[in-house]
Amino acid sequence: AVAIAYPVKINDVPEFPPPSKKMDPLPKIEERLPQATTIKWGDKIYILHDQSVSYLHNGQAAQLLMRKTRMAAPTTMELSLNGFVLGLPNGKVEVWDIHGSRTSLHVFEAEASQVNSIDTLGHSILCGTNQLSLVDTRQADAPWTIWDHHRSPVQSVSFVSETIFTSGSEDTLKLWDSRTRRPLVTIERNITALDWFGPRMISAGSDNVVRLWELTSTSFAERETYELPCSTVYLTRTCAVALSTNHVYMRSGEEVKLQKLQNPYPPSALSPNRDYLVTQDASGYITFFKLA
Numbered sequence: 001a002v003a004i005a006y007p008v009k010i011n012d013v014p015e016f017p018p019p020s021k022k023m024d025p026l027p028k029i030e031e032r033l034p035q036a037t038t039i040k041w042g043d044k045i046y047i048l049h050d051q052s053v054s055y056l057h058n059g060q061a062a063q064l065l066m067r068k069t070r071m072a073a074p075t076t077m078e079l080s081l082n083g084f085v086l087g088l089p090n091g092k093v094e095v096w097d098i099h100g101s102r103t104s105l106h107v108f109e110a111e112a113s114q115v116n117s118i119d120t121l122g123h124s125i126l127c128g129t130n131q132l133s134l135v136d137t138r139q140a141d142a143p144w145t146i147w148d149h150h151r152s153p154v155q156s157v158s159f160v161s162e163t164i165f166t167s168g169s170e171d172t173l174k175l176w177d178s179r180t181r182r183p184l185v186t187i188e189r190n191i192t193a194l195d196w197f198g199p200r201m202i203s204a205g206s207d208n209v210v211r212l213w214e215l216t217s218t219s220f221a222e223r224e225t226y227e228l229p230c231s232t233v234y235l236t237r238t239c240a241v242a243l244s245t246n247h248v249y250m251r252s253g254e255e256v257k258l259q260k261l262q263n264p265y266p267p268s269a270l271s272p273n274r275d276y277l278v279t280q281d282a283s284g285y286i287t288f289f290k291l292a
Helices: none
Strands: 002-004 038-041 045-048 052-057 060-065 076-079 083-087 092-099 102-109 117-121 124-128 132-136 154-160 163-168 172-177 182-187 193-197 200-204 209-215 220-227 230-235 240-244 247-252 255-260 268-270 276-280 286-290
Touching: 038 076, 038 276, 045 076, 076 117, 083 117, 092 124, 124 154, 154 193, 163 193, 182 220, 200 230, 200 240, 209 240
Parallel strands: 002 182, 038 268, 117 154, 193 230
Antiparallel strands: 038 045, 045 052, 052 060, 076 083, 083 092, 092 102, 117 124, 124 132, 154 163, 163 172, 172 182, 193 200, 200 209, 209 220, 230 240, 240 247, 247 255, 268 276, 276 286
C-alpha cells in the first residue's frame, strides 16, 4: 500500500465560492413526518426515524413499524436489493426484505460495540465498526469476513465498482481492492462524508474543508479544496452539492446557488438518477430540489 501525506494547512485553503443565485425548491409533501436521522432514495424514499421507518411513494407517505423489542435506535441505514439494512449500536446488522406488505427480518452479528457505517453491493454488506467486515446476506447467520482494520473505528465505507473506500477516525482515507482485500492507497486526511460520480469524488471533513478528487482504479488525487463546514456532500453529472449549517450549496462550473434551510445539517438523499435532492426541514416536511 502507498501512503500519501499532504502538507496543506487550513490557512492555505480558499473559501467556497460565494453564491450568485438562489435554488428553487419544488412543492413540499403535504404531510409532516417524525424527524429523520437518515434518508435513502431507491424505488421509494425511505426515512429512518428513532424507532421506525417511513417511506414515500408517488407522493404518499406510509410507515413500516419496527420490532418493538429493539433496545436502541439504529445508527445507520442503507438500501439493499430487496429493502434496507440497519446498523445498530449493539453491533448487530438487520436486513429487512420488503415485498408488498410482508416484512421479513434477518439479523447478523457484527461482533462490535457499534455499527458506524454500512454500504451494500448485490448481496454483500460492507460494515464499518472498530474494524472492516463483509457478509453475504444470502446465507442466514453467515459469518463475517474480517479485513485488515484501521487503527481506530471505521467511520465511512463505500463500494465503488471493484474498489472500496473507507475512512477512520485516525484521519486516514483508504482505497481497497475488493478482490484481494488489500489496501491500495492510504491518504492522511480526515474524512467525515464522501460521494463519487464517475472518475470524480467529493469529501468533507471535520477540518471544515471540502475536497474534490480525481479517481482511477488504483489511486486518487486531490484536485480542489475549499473551506466550508458541512455534514453531507454529493456529486452529480453537472454539479457539486454541500449541505452546511442551515444551507444547501450547489456549484455548477463557476455558478454557485444557495438555499437556506430551517433544519441545521438536515438528513438528505439524492434520487437514483441524481437529478433531485430531498431533505427534511425542522417541521417534519419533506422538500425536493431539482439539480439538473
